[in-house]
Amino acid sequence: MTEELSPVGRFETIVLATDGSEYSAAPEAAAREMARQCGARLLVTRVVLTNPEYEALVPDRVQKAEAEAQKQIEQIAEDARAAGVRAETVLRQGSDPYHEVVRVANDRHADVIVIGRRTRSDLARMMVGDSTAKVIGLATCSVLVVPRDTKMPEKGILVATDGSRLGDAAAYSAVRLVSKCGLPLTVISVVGEDGDAEERSEAQAAVERVQNEASKEQVEVEAMLEEGRRADTVIITTAKRRDADMIVVGSHGRTGLSRLMMGSVSERVIGSAECPVLVVKASM
Numbered sequence: 001m002t003e004e005l006s007p008v009g010r011f012e013t014i015v016l017a018t019d020g021s022e023y024s025a026a027p028e029a030a031a032r033e034m035a036r037q038c039g040a041r042l043l044v045t046r047v048v049l050t051n052p053e054y055e056a057l058v059p060d061r062v063q064k065a066e067a068e069a070q071k072q073i074e075q076i077a078e079d080a081r082a083a084g085v086r087a088e089t090v091l092r093q094g095s096d097p098y099h100e101v102v103r104v105a106n107d108r109h110a111d112v113i114v115i116g117r118r119t120r121s122d123l124a125r126m127m128v129g130d131s132t133a134k135v136i137g138l139a140t141c142s143v144l145v146v147p148r149d150t151k152m153p154e155k156g157i158l159v160a161t162d163g164s165r166l167g168d169a170a171a172y173s174a175v176r177l178v179s180k181c182g183l184p185l186t187v188i189s190v191v192g193e194d195g196d197a198e199e200r201s202e203a204q205a206a207v208e209r210v211q212n213e214a215s216k217e218q219v220e221v222e223a224m225l226e227e228g229r230r231a232d233t234v235i236i237t238t239a240k241r242r243d244a245d246m247i248v249v250g251s252h253g254r255t256g257l258s259r260l261m262m263g264s265v266s267e268r269v270i271g272s273a274e275c276p277v278l279v280v281k282a283s284m
Contacts, residue, residue: 009169009176009280011038015090015110017045017101017135020072023116027146028076030276031114034144034152035085037181040111042080044073045090045104047097066091098134105141112278114144117270136251136270136279142173146276150245153276156184158244160235160269163189163206166250170280171210174248177278179217186242187211188224190231200225232268239275248278 016031018024035042046069050062073089080087090108094100105113115132136143159174161167171187178185187210189203207223214221222242228234239247249266270277 009173010111011177012040013108013110014040015043015045015105015113017113017115018076023118023148026148026150027114027116030146030152032080032083032085035080036083042085042087043090043104043108044076044087045101046073047092047094047100049095049097050093051095098131098138101135102138105139110141112142112144113139114146117145117147139281142281143279144276145270145279150276153183153246156186156242156244157246157248158186158188158239158242159248160188161206161210163202164250167206168209170248170250172213173280175214175217175219178219185214185219185221186224186244187221188226188235188238190226190228190234193227193229231265235269236273245275246278247273247275248280251279251281
């Protein structure tokens with residue numbers, strides 16, 4: 001068992017994925033505030049849906065859509081600049097918006113993608129084709145999922161770790177974020193109802209690693225070991241009880257799922273949480 005957390009958690013370049021709908025208002029505000037707090041560069045990104053056949057048939061419509069989209073993201077960038085944020089706009093074309101958003105993040109070496117969540121059912125399973133879930137699956141950087149009518153945390157952050165490498169990465173990112181925004185941090189590790197002594201020992205070691213890392217950043221953290229049949233339910237319930245208005249999780253834990261899939265606990269937290277959820281990725 002290592003004593004150090006994984007070296008991740010930068011917040012220097014943030015990609016905001018917006019589609020101009022009412023569901024983008026919350027992620028737009030959250031991305032602006034995250035960039036302001038972290039001193040990050042903000043890339044306001046929108047994808048105009050098109051393909052060569054459509055462009056050939058109705059080129060005027062495509063041009064009009066591009067002009068409207070550019071105007072919209074320029075306004076978002078202007079609002080960000082007014083708040084003291086370094087902001088740029090990125091307009092892309094494509095038939096698969098989630099691929100284009102991830103390409104922008106990869107091309108610009110982004111640390112975080114900020115994206116909205118339309119309904120809880122959208123993220124029941126990645127395989128149904130939801131764009132937000134696909135961005136999370138394809139991205140090599142972290143993804144902040146912002147439900148409608150929510151915002152960047154103002155009360156506290158809760159990070160869940162299972163002691164895995166991605167659990168450590170999530171914890172380290174949470175510590176770094178808390179050090180920038182000055183909020184209380186709670187770390188939780190959930191042991192199954194039938195968990196044995198070894199599992200409890202690993203969970204204790206996981207939260208202690210977070211406490212050790214937090215102390216280096218002069219961040220106070222409350223550590224909690226909780227027991228429950230479903231880890232996602234315990235995480236969400238604990239966040240509400242601790243008055244945390246952001247949850248940080250790894251993209252998956254000890255299940256060994258492929259890069260294009262999220263772990264079931266992370267999926268259920270993202271789909272059910274009433275606050276923004278930061279999904280932390282690490283190189284596979």
